[in-house]
Amino acid sequence: MSTPDFSNQFDSVVDSSLEWLMDNGESVFDTTNAFLKGVYEGVQWCIAYPPYYVIAIVIALIGWRAVGLRFAILTGLALLFCDVIGLWPETVSTLALVLTATVLALVVAIPLGVLAGLAPSFDRVVDPFLDLIQTMPPYIYLLPAIALLGYGTATALLATFIVAVPPAMRLTSLGIRMTPKEFIELGDASGVTGWQMFFKIRLPFAMPSIMAGVNQSLMMAFGMVVIAGIVGSGGLGESIYGAVRTLDIAKSINAAIAIVILTMILDRLAQSAARSRMGESK
């Protein structure tokens, strides 16, 4: 009999604390909103300002250097296709969203991951939080974000940021911890300092794992950016959401194709970066 009572009380506590946050943290959230929007708009301007074929050629050239000629040609054609189906502006917006959220997430995740790798006590503290973030359905993060930051890009970025942090952080921490014992001995026996041990021995060994984490975060960000169409993220996610609501099957399939194209291109680029980092060029 006390259960509904308790749950009512709990709900009202959550509601009132969220309200308290909105009332008192307004300036913080406004700043966050402005910051996220500012970064996003900067990135978006860079990609959207040049004509579509310039961007397609630039990405194809990067692909040529990083992966190979065949990949470069396919990349260029695929990006041109995005324009042909009339979704170039949305494609650009999605790319900007993913890049912004992923870069911000990595800036936080990699240093924290390093810390967790070096200090097991810190790892034990953050591990449950990472578990929590990764087990919750991703759209959960849209709710508090929309309450605090309002409808729009900033909310999409924050939610994407949240889901993109754990993979990179986890794999960075793992990579740092997995330095083979004999190389730690080599470092100690050679008389390295703590910094030298980190940069000359631990980090090179962790690099493949870190790059795998970067790739994972990128993929998580893609998934989230599409879901974030619900909160007015702009880009392909919103196109799909709109098309689903109006049952415009053709448009939703077009947008889905554009997303697949973008995902595959970035995934391959990130993977080749990971591989070249390992020094296994041959």
Added chain:
Amino acid sequence: MTTPNIDTNEVLIDCQSVWKIFGKAAPAAMNAVVQQGLTKTQILQNYGCVVGVSDVSLQVRRGEIFCIMGLSGSGKSTLIRLLNKLITPSAGKIVVKGKELSSLNAAQLREVRARHIGMVFQSVALLPNRTVLENTAFGLEVQGVGKAERYKVAEQALAKVGLSDWMARYPSELSGGMQQRVGLARAITADPEVILMDEPFSALDPLIRRQLQDEFRQLTKELGKSAVFITHDLDEAIRIGDRIAIMKDGAIIQVGTAEEIVLNPADDYVAEFVAGISRLHLVRAGSVMTPVEPFKVANPGCDIARLTKTSVDADINELIGLTMKSERDALAVVDNGVVVGIITPRDLLRGVQGIPNEFAASPVATALEAST
């Protein structure tokens, strides 16, 4: 195996009653050892601790290759890691070049490791993301030596181990033997006085292994370095070492030259080890010769002056050769122009079996008796 350049007066590494006990209750177990003299088994039962190294004392002199031979689990890998404090001892003192390791702060310890003690690992531990040259220069890089300078020294070291053509390659492109050569080049690039070798050749195939053993010994002597060489292979220890320490259950049970160990094994365990070792190149005339007086008594008609002469250091193989060429059945052992003993075929057979002369007149046998 003559070793003229060992300076017996300068001790580079001095271990004094060193212990290492592993386990949570290690300090308590160590106390129990000191106060009650518990055995290894009792410590395991009462404290759940494992004795890695027990009461080891040894000295490594300048220019000497000191082999530590033991089977797996004998504590030899732990012992070598105590020498540069990769593992901290539970008790006892380790003095390197006059500095006690436990008294050094972190920076001083780094300095000792960087400049005075090099190390070569069984796993080689070449950084896979660096070229052979970059790996070789690692020690100097860590010390903050500039690129041009450290690459120059590393190139010289690689030339010494015969890898000049491989400097720009990555470790994965090299065979196991070549990788271990890089490991050795890396150790000598930092120009330490002592090189710790942790079973460096154990994973290599026999032919390459022998080749590297000879090269290593030659290089170490040429550079005037000292080395502590860990191995589980007595043949390797005999090939390489000036002195050999035999380890069992964490303790050193015998230290001596190969000849001393083969002729006078300290106990049955050592005796069993040396049983299969060929004496032909180990046992020398001085250890098996019959003194002159008893020989004269037994062979009154023999004119010692007309016997083929040989030296105290000649090994059994050489003595057999000389005896075959000689018309008589005896050789005169000459030291400083004086005949000090006679080698008879009987002595040769004794030498092949590894039994010192019954007259106990040999310098080795008497020295050992005096020390025990």
